[in-house]
Structure formats: C-alpha cells, structure tokens
Amino acid sequence: MPRAGLNEEAVVTAALAVVDRDGAAALTLASVAALVGVATPSLYKHVGGLAELRSLVANRVLREMADVATAAVLGRSGDDAVTVLMRQLRHYAVEHPARYAAMPADPQHDPALANASGALIGVFAATLRHYALEGSAAIHAIRCLRVIVHGFSSIESSAGFGMAESPDDTFSHLIEMYLSYLHNAQEQ
Amino acid sequence: MPRAGLNEEAVVTAALAVVDRDGAAALTLASVAALVGVATPSLYKHVGGLAELRSLVANRVLREMADVATAAVLGRSGDDAVTVLMRQLRHYAVEHPARYAAMPADPQHDPALANASGALIGVFAATLRHYALEGSAAIHAIRCLRVIVHGFSSIESSAGFGMAESPDDTFSHLIEMYLSYLHNAQEQ
C-alpha cells in the first residue's frame, strides 16, 4: 500500500473541501480521513485532534479573508476603499457560505486565531485611518464596520433573506449608511 | 423508583438550563437526561431526538425574543420605539449569550421555527410602519435593522469586542446610524 504523503497543510485543505461539500457541521475526522484515503487515527500524525483541526480551518479562512480585504483596499482610499472592502468581504462569505459558518463565534478567544484575526482587523483599521478619527472614535468605527459586514454576511450566507428584494440593494443601503456615519464622525 | 413526570416543555426547559450552564455546543441528550434524573432513551418519549430538541430550544428562544421585542415597542413609536427595541434585543442577547448562540444560522429554513421567526420580524415591520416606507424600501429597512442587531449581538455575546471602549457607546453609534438612515429613506 503506497503512502499518502500527507502533512498538516494537506489535511487542512481536505477539511476545507469537506466543509465546502457537506457543510461546517459535517467536518469530522472520519470524513476527512475518508477523503484523503487514510484511516482516521492516522490523521493524529499531522493534527492534534478535531478541535485543533477546526481551529486550523478557521485560521485558514481568516487568512483568506484578510487576503481578500488587503487586495480590496490596495491602491484605494477613503469611501472607495471602504466600499470595495465591504463588497469583497461580503462576496467571499457568499461564495463560501460553509467556510464562513465554520468560523467559531469567538475567534479572538482562540490563541491560534489571534494573528489572522488581528490581520483582518488591521486592514479595517488601516482603511479607516484616512478619516483621521481620534481615540475611541476610531475604535467605534472599526466595530461598526465589523458589525455590518459580519451581520450581513452571516444572514446572507445562511439564506436568511427570504423576500424577493435583492440583497445587493440592501447591502448598498448599508454601505451608504456606514459612509454617512463616517463622514459625520469626521466632522466632530 | 418514583416517576419524573416529564413532558416536552419540561425537557426543553432543562435543555435551556444546560445551554445556559455549559454552552450551546454542550447541549446533548445525555446531559439533559442527567439533569432531569432520567435515562437518555427516556427522553424520546417526549422529544423526537437531538435535532428536534435543538429546534424546540431555538423556538423557545425566538419566542422569548419576540416577547422582548413586543414589550419594548408597546406604547412607543418612531425613533423612541426603534431605539428601545434595539436596546432590549441586545440586552437579551447579552444576558443569555449561550441561548443566542444556540440558534441555528438559518432559522427560517426550519419549518418549526417559521412562526416564531415570523413573529419577531413582524414586530420589526410594525415598528417601522411609522416611517411609512413604500414597497421595497420597507423591506430593506427591516433587513438593515436585522443586520445591525444580529451582527452586534452575535459579536458581543461571544465577547468579540476586545478593546477597552464600552460596547454601549458602539451600540449607541449604531442606533444613531440607523435612525439617520431611516430619516433619509423617509424623505424619498
């Protein structure tokens, strides 16, 4: 029997494939092992267990989102940067609904996710730096941005908008709402 | 051995106690059975299984939230009603963080949750009726309200705001942001 040649990265990639195929709740060591063609206990040679695998998956997703965010704001600033940042993050969540759902509710509570989580928030902070908000106003602006993007992505990625109206339009309203808030905060 | 005298309602109440005590992920038939002092299979006399129990718990939580929302807007209207509605729902989520996390990502997809979910959305719609938004504008306003309340509650209930700034202030900013949006939508 030839060897599979696994490593931690390959296991995480397979886990993401399982999440994409069967949903976040179906991520199990047995399903990942079956996908890569290996007995379940063999995965412990590369991964500490199911909890750690979940954490590694979340870390991968957070890094992807941070990359998306970075690419979105590159070469842009102000309202343009904020708009594209919001749209691109929403786009990622909708393109990979199961991956978004695979993220734990408390990413900052997991030390393994602190770096990736901080990278994403860092892009938020850098993007908002253009508005020169001072002290706590900057913190609140970052939080409001998180609330809107997460709230919308969370609902849309689980098909929570039942009515016929386009979610695109709703999201445009939210962007306008947030930009108005930024402009207003800037004047104080 | 005396009889426990259970019924569906008592089982759901015990399940909520488990959720409050150990978190939403720890909701298991075995833990509920242990709490009420009964063997695990006995629960099947009152509940269809773990999936149904989860659904019943979510239904209870949704109804509680609908009650909170109804009480909040009773005797109020306009900005006052919207403000108190948002604050009270946030208050519920923070007071019962595990219950909020016990809700599935897609409540409307579960037929058993349709009524309670509709009741909560109905309170939103009724509260916004004061602004006389026409057609799709009303839908978008409801959605934006959902996004903000859910996004904030989701993050705060999982201790997602790490910085020292008070989440109260952040939420006040979001309320102001949303009210401005409503006033602006009203003029069109």
Next chain:
DNA sequence: CTCTAAAGCTAATACCGTTAGCTTTAGAGC
C-alpha cells in the same frame, strides 16, 4: 545496503444518539 524516524495501520476504549422491547407506574373507569 542498512538503519531509523515517521507515516500509516489495527485494536481497543469511551461517549454519544438511536432503536427495540420489557417493566412499572399513574390514573381512568367501574
């Protein structure tokens, strides 16, 4: 060609959900 570290395996344990079938209790009806 040999030897070692790691990759993979099987076996075994513990916990969970679920089903089947049995026992017993509480209460309805006489």
Next chain:
DNA sequence: GCTCTAAAGCTAACGGTATTAGCTTTAGAG
C-alpha cells in the same frame, strides 16, 4: 377500593465518533 390500560421509564444493543496505545512498514539519510 380494584382492575386495567396507556404511557413513562428502564435495560440491552448497535452504529458512529474521537482518542489512545502499540505495531508494522515505508521512505529517505548515510
């Protein structure tokens, strides 16, 4: 007060899961 029945609860058993322990084998270094 007695009986009888429907339901509440139990034990036993099965399958699936994570996890640990210990063995076997492979790939690659020397």
